[in-house]
Amino acid sequence: MKKLLKGSIAAVVFGALAMTSMAVQADVIDDIKKRGVLKVGVKADYKPYGFRDPSGKIVGIEPELAQDVAKKLGVKVEFIPVVSSNRMQFLQQGKVDLMIATMTDKPARRKVVSIVDPNYYSSGTNILAPKKFGFKKWEDLRGKPVCGIQGAFYNKKTGKEFGAKIVAFKGTAEVYAALKAGNCVAFVYDDSSHVAKTKSKEWADYEMPLPTIDDAPWGLAVKLGETKFHEMMSGMIKDWHKSGRILALETKWGVENTPFAKAMNAKYK
Amino acid sequence: MEAFFEWFKWLYDDTGINLPFMYDSYDRGRMINGFFMTIKLSVLCLIFSIIIGMIGAWLQASPLKWTRRFVGGYIQLFRNTPPLVQLYFFYFAIGTMLPKVASDYGGEQPMLGGFAWAVISLSFFAGAFNVEIFRSGIEAVPNSTIEAAKALGFSRLQIYKDITLPLAFRVVLPALANNLVNLVKTTTLAYAIAVPEMLYEANQIWSDNVNVTEMMIFMLLAYFLLVGVLVWAMNRWERSLKIPGYGA
DSSP, rough: OHHHHHHHHHHHHHHHHHHHOOOOOOOOHHHHHHEEEEEEESSSEEEEEEEEESSOOOOOOOHHHHHHHHHTTTTEEEEEEOTTTHHHHHHHHOOOSSSOOOOOOOOHHHTTTTOOOOSEEEEEEEEEEEEOOOOOOGEEEETTTTEEETTTHHHHOOOOOOOOEEESSSSHHHHHHHHHTTSSSEEHHHHHHHHHTTTSSTTTTTOSSOEEEEEEEEEEEEEEOOOOHHHHHHHHHHHHHHHTTTHHHHHHHHHHOOHHHHHHHHHHO | HHHHHHHHHHHHHHOOOOOHHOOOOOHHHHHHHHHHHHHHHHHHHHHHHHHHHHHHHHHHHOOOHHHHHHHHHHHHHSOOOOOHHHIIIIIIIIHHHHHHEEEEEEEEEEEHHHHHHHHHHHHHHHHHHHHHHHHHHHHHHHHHHHHHHHHTOOHHIIIIIIIIIIHHHHHHHHHHHHHHHHHHHGGGGGGGGGGOOHHHHHHHHHHHHOOOOHHHHHHHHHHHHHHHHHHHHHHHHHHHHHHOOOOO
């Protein structure tokens, strides 16, 4: 028993040591230019903000924004697909230089990654549900299984305040399969994604019936401490708003111009 | 009790070590549910996989050619495919093909949910290994013992149940313990089909609170203890079954 105890303590100490990461501070812009490639973490399952086209290439509004950044730096761009539960870790570990991955701007997240002001986009939370259920208010979800994405912040709220039983999967593809199979009655996710979905023929029997809640800004982020890159990105976002780039991209990818994008355009014009 | 939970809030404010499943009652509820879900899933899979192993090993020695082939096919299929692929296969492929039943809220839902599929899939997965493990034990039982039993008029089932299996059990326990330890660790895969077990809940908590490091350390310790208990129990069992003079 004593031997076992000693062994377990050693194992734990070893584990803790391995987890202590050594942060190396260098200016990331120089690294990117030296490398000739800007690595950007984007979504690959979130139409139309970041998704794969039939040839497997990652395209969408956010990849186009990333392309603008690469162009400004004079380098090539490489897209690294991320999901909600690992995107901040990718940035922390230096696997990506920049993250534009539909991330909602939250104070707790600002402690971990460097979210750039002003916000580049905004969306709220809503559900995608079959029309036959006729949901009218969020409380209608009480006690029913509702699909979500693992790691999304509104899962907690939907479960805690509205009493839904959250059934969370890794990616949206699994959720859509589960929703169609009837494993859940609705999919709680960003309204911007649902808007695009309800327009497709395959999802004609589905609707986005509830009032949107938690309208919250999205933040793109760089690694903590990368002040120079942070400032450059801040300037880029202002340019995007000023030139109406965001509005143009929305139109290009079939999204109605959101109030947020219009307001920001008016503000910086 | 409340003061104890408050202390973790203070720990967070003071040192930055964030353990929300201690001070946040909602997260605490989730973590506790996840813990019991892991135990429930593990225990059910352990029981079913051992049953599958024992029955499978008996059928494998059947005089009927097709029974032997069937068991062989089952072992090949489940041993040679990754458990995560099996889970997805059962949940998304088989699950959607089965007839649907009416749900309490006026819709239709698949007959079996994520939990049921996780139990089925993981039991069959570990069961395939258990069949082979039990076979190794059965083959270790001396032929003369079985011949003696036959001479005394025991039937094939009686010989298996009363003579071969009890002796084989003692031989296979170390290998069986190994496989069962693996099974408990494999239950974490169930989070891919949204079974709210411990890793699933921890994943949601670290996403909400951005305290990945703390949660990872906690998960490591939690599974270490959980599997430690199982190993301890298996060791005790092994000792209590020991027959002086039999085996090593």
